[in-house]
Amino acid sequence: xxxxxxxxxxxxxxxxxxxxxxxxxxxxxxxxxxxxxxxxxxxxxxxxxxxxxxxxxxxxxxxxxxxxxxxxxxxxxxxxxxxxxxxxxxxxxxxxxxxxxxxxxxxxxxxxxxxxxxxxxxxxxxxxxxxxxxxxxxxxxxxxxxxxxxxxxxxxxxxxxxxxxxxxxxxxxxxxxxxxxxxxxxxxxxxxxxxxxxxxxxxxxxxxxxxxxxxxxxxxxxxxxxxxxxxxxxxxxxxxxxxxxxxxxxxxxxxxxxxxxxxxxxxxxxxxxxxxxxxxxxxxxxxxxxxxxxxxxxxxxxxxxxxxxxxxxxxxxxxxxxxxxxxxxxxxxxxxxxxxxxxxxxxxxxxxxxxxxxxxxxxxxxxxxxxxxxxxxxxxxxxxxxxxxxxxxxxxxxxxxxxxxxxxxxxxxxxxxxxxxxxxxxxxxxxxxxxxxxxxxxxxxxxxxxxxxxxxxxxxxxxxxxxxxxxxxxxxxxxxxxxxxxxxxxxxxxxxxxxxxxxxxxxxxxxxxxxxxxxxxxxx
Amino acid sequence: xxxxxxxxxxxxxxxxxxxxxxxxxxxxxxxxxxxxxxxxxxxxx
Numbered sequence: 001x002x003x004x005x006x007x008x009x010x011x012x013x014x015x016x017x018x019x020x021x022x023x024x025x026x027x028x029x030x031x032x033x034x035x036x037x038x039x040x041x042x043x044x045x046x047x048x049x050x051x052x053x054x055x056x057x058x059x060x061x062x063x064x065x066x067x068x069x070x071x072x073x074x075x076x077x078x079x080x081x082x083x084x085x086x087x088x089x090x091x092x093x094x095x096x097x098x099x100x101x102x103x104x105x106x107x108x109x110x111x112x113x114x115x116x117x118x119x120x121x122x123x124x125x126x127x128x129x130x131x132x133x134x135x136x137x138x139x140x141x142x143x144x145x146x147x148x149x150x151x152x153x154x155x156x157x158x159x160x161x162x163x164x165x166x167x168x169x170x171x172x173x174x175x176x177x178x179x180x181x182x183x184x185x186x187x188x189x190x191x192x193x194x195x196x197x198x199x200x201x202x203x204x205x206x207x208x209x210x211x212x213x214x215x216x217x218x219x220x221x222x223x224x225x226x227x228x229x230x231x232x233x234x235x236x237x238x239x240x241x242x243x244x245x246x247x248x249x250x251x252x253x254x255x256x257x258x259x260x261x262x263x264x265x266x267x268x269x270x271x272x273x274x275x276x277x278x279x280x281x282x283x284x285x286x287x288x289x290x291x292x293x294x295x296x297x298x299x300x301x302x303x304x305x306x307x308x309x310x311x312x313x314x315x316x317x318x319x320x321x322x323x324x325x326x327x328x329x330x331x332x333x334x335x336x337x338x339x340x341x342x343x344x345x346x347x348x349x350x351x352x353x354x355x356x357x358x359x360x361x362x363x364x365x366x367x368x369x370x371x372x373x374x375x376x377x378x379x380x381x382x383x384x385x386x387x388x389x390x391x392x393x394x395x396x397x398x399x400x401x402x403x404x405x406x407x408x409x410x411x412x413x414x415x416x417x418x419x420x421x422x423x424x425x426x427x428x429x430x431x432x433x434x435x436x437x438x439x440x441x442x443x444x445x446x447x448x449x450x451x452x453x454x455x456x457x458x459x460x461x462x463x464x465x466x467x468x469x470x471x472x473x474x475x476x477x478x479x480x481x482x483x484x485x486x487x488x489x490x491x492x493x494x495x496x497x498x499x500x501x502x503x504x505x506x507x508x509x510x511x512x513x514x515x516x517x518x519x520x521x522x523x524x
Numbered sequence: 525x526x527x528x529x530x531x532x533x534x535x536x537x538x539x540x541x542x543x544x545x546x547x548x549x550x551x552x553x554x555x556x557x558x559x560x561x562x563x564x565x566x567x568x569x
Contacts, residue, residue, distance in 0.1 A: 021556045051532030058539060212525045219529040219536070262554055268547035275540045283533075433554045 014510055015080060016179040016363065017256050023184040024257055025266050030187040030342030031253065032244050032274040033194070035115060035311075038339060041238060041278040042285040043306030046218055048234045049225030056226070056235035057275075064451050065239035066271050067443040068407070070436055071414070072250035073263045074424035080255045080511055081504065082353030083248035084494070088505060091418050097410045098354065099491035101248030104402035105350040107483065108247075110378040111391045112344050113171065117164035117383075118143075118312065119336035126319055126329025135316035139308075140388075150389035150475045152381075160383035167341075168375035174345050175352060175367040179256050183349065187342055194338040195277075201331040202280055205287035208322055214290020217300035218282055233458065236451040241399065243274060244343070246407030248350040255353070259514065264432035285310070288318050288328075295321045311336060348374065358494075360502030389471060393479045396468060400459035401484035408452035415445035430521075 018024040045053040079086035084098030121143070125131065131138035140146045145157045174182040205211060225231045240246065254263065286300070292314060293300045305314055311333075319329035348371060356366040381390055414420050421441045428436045468476045499505040525533075 021551075051529065051536070054532065054536050054539070215533065216525050216529045219532040220526065221528065221532050261556070262551065265547070265551045265554060269544065269551055272540065272544035272547050276544045279536055279540050433550055 015256070015504075017258050018184055019180055021257075021261055021266055023180075023188060024253065024261070025269050026191050027183055027187040027342075027346070028250065028253055028266075028270040029273045029277075030191045031249055031346030032242065032270060032343075033191075033277045034244070034339050034343035035112075035336060036238075036241055037274065037278045038198075038281045038285070038336060039307050039310045041242065042218065042282040043304060043310065044234055044238050045282055046286070046304055048231040049222045049228075050217070051219040051221035052223050052225055053231065053235065056232045057239070060232070060235040060239040060451075061271065061275060063443050064236055064448050065243045065245065066267065067436075067440055068240070068245040068411070068448055069243055069250060069267050069271060070264055070428055070440065071411070071424065071444055072245055073254040073267055074428050075414075076251035076254035077257055077261070077263055078424065078427040080514065082255065082357045083251045083350060084354050085357040085505055086251050086255060089511075090414075090420060094413060094418065096491045096495045097406070097413065098248065098251075099494040100402075100406050100409075100487060101246075101251075102351050102354045102494075103487040103490055104247045104398055104406060105249070105347045106374060106377075107394055107398045107402065107487070109344060109347045109351070109374045111382060111394055112340065112347065113167050113375075113378050114160070114164055114382040114387065114391060115308075116337055116340035116344065117160060117167045119333045119340065120163045120167060121159065122312065122316070123330055123333040123337060125316070126326045126333060129316075129320050129325075131316045131320070133320070135320075136313045139312045139316070144388055145385050146388050147385035150393075150471045151386050152390070153384055153386045154380075155385040157383050157385060157387070160387070161379065164379055164383050168371070168378065171341065171344060171348065172368065172371040172375065174341075175348055175371045176364050178363050178367075183345055186345060190338045190342050194335055194342070197331045197338070198277070198280060198284065198335045201328065201335065202284035202287070204322075204324065204328055204331070205284045205291070208287060208291035210290040210292075210294025211287035212290065213294060214286040214288065214300055215283065217290070217304070218286035233451075233454055237404075237455050240404065240407065240452075240455075242278065243271060244346065246410060247403050248354075249346045252350045252353045253346065260431050262432050263428055264434035264436060268434060288322075289314065291322060292318050357504050358497075358499055360500040360504070389475070390479055393468060393471065393476060394483060397463075397480040397484045398487075400456065400463065401481075402487055404452060404459065405456050405484075408449060408456055411444060411448050411452065415441075415449070421445060426522075430518075 018027065045057070048056070075086050075090060076083075079089040081089060082098070083101045084095055087094040087098040130143075143159055145155075147153060147155070174186045176182065177185070244250065257263070289303050290300055293303045296303065303314060315329070315332055319325040319332075322328050348367075351374070352363075352367045352370045355361060355370050356363065359366070361369075381387065414424075421444060425436050425441055428440075463480070467473055468480055504511065
């Protein structure tokens with residue numbers, strides 16, 4: 001599909017690579033470990049059987065998460081391109097899948113940065129305890145200045161706008177510096193820092209009075225929950241979101257790996273590191289919640305929460321009450337910032353790589369144009385009085401009908417229509433130490449789609465039967481359904497826009513020689 | 525903590541971190557194929 005018919009053309013730049021396997025693994029862990037590990041997993045596990053959740057969780061990890069992770073690795077590494085280019089090389093008809101993933105990443109990046117900006121401010125607030133004795137009122141009222149009703153307004157909130165600007169400036173610098181000097185370096189500094197800070201946070205939490213009650217609540221198994229299908233669905237759902245699979249990130253990152261790399265061996269380290277961090281987060285968060293419950297004289301079940309409520313309402317309360325609370329706040333919110341940034345850059349890289357490939361642009365130009373564009377959208381829509389409604393709605397819909405539905409369509413197209421699993425399996429097994437053969441193909445073509453169908457159907461039914469969060473119909477229609485549908489339409493439009501003459505889709509001697517070499521090796 | 529909670533905590537840590545230890549061990553036993561790595565530098569650096 002790549003043509004040799006342009007002899008006069010200058011050879012395009014060689015594709016940048018991670019300089020070592022270690023840096024790829026660090027970056028992939030940095031991507032997988034995000035806000036969800038810290039503020040989502042502990043609650044999901046508690047809410048779905050406590051200690052008993054470990055069983056569906058591990059089953060989901062081994063039967064869906066890791067197989068899907070390897071599918072992404074195989075596509076990116078074999079076809080050595082951004083998501084659209086890699087899928088295009090796999091089959092012309094698969095290109096829209098790549099664009100869909102790029103657009104999903106655009107939406108995610110725009111709002112994800114906002115949460116990093118909040119966390120940045122709360123790291124500072126840990127010293128001043130700006131929230132006083134009403135963390136909830138402070139966050140929604142004073143800090144975010146949330147409007148009474150959802151809508152689209154441009155009533156800017158400076159206390160969010162400026163930290164968001166700082167976040168974007170930092171991220172733009174990392175992106176423009178490229179894979180080696182930017183992404184690799186950021187991850188090799190921020191990820192170890194995140195782990196150390198989070199370990200300190202866990203240790204500090206464990207020494208708080210009431211920590212044991214928190215851990216009891218988190219680990220006491222409710223075995224009857226194993227008979228509940230929704231618990232299993234929660235496990236599969238969590239694993240999909242946690243591992244950052246199915247929306248282009250791992251395709252993009254693995255395309256920067258050198259040719260002879262142990263894909264599955266590296267992937268196992270990434271997957272288990274991600275889960276290891278989640279278990280750690282569960283221990284830290286529930287020890288802290290145990291303390292909060294004790295201080296309030298209630299049960300742990302009265303204080304458990306997740307997401308924004310956990311981070312910006314419960315944790316500030318804990319910071320105010322705990323000994324050395326300021327330290328605890330810095331460790332917690334600092335961890336959110338670092339975990340968030342390492343994930344955000346991986347999401348942005350999906351878009352940068354795609355633009356680079358499609359337009360044949362250089363790294364610096366593509367990363368600046370893309371990052372600034374996303375930053376402008378992010379700064380224009382979210383640090384406003386109505387920004388929280390928009391964030392909530394776009395997050396819910398892009399997760400259900402962007403990531404989950406997109407992953408379902410991708411897996412079905414690859415496994416059942418194009419029948420590419422044997423090819424991808426062979427690629428994984430060429431160099432890797434953990435072999436992926438028949439079982440892997442069955443998991444990817446049967447177990448993964450079934451789990452995804454269940455999730456998408458569930459989300460569809462719940463979102464169609466009642467308006468999301470009781471928001472007005474027009475609002476959910478435009479920013480929920482409309483946005484999710486718009487991504488599909490736009491993905492098709494982007495597919496029909498021709499690739500630049502200087503694009504690697506048309507002329508990529510590096511890839512051509514690779515294909516030739518691999519063909520020879522296979523023939524031997 | 526109750527015995528059952530402690531037991532589940534230990535099992536969770538052993539399976540997940542044990543899995544990580546095994547994955548790391550496997551990777552260590554198969555070092556990167558340095559010989560096959562071309563000395564390449566991104567041209568824009």
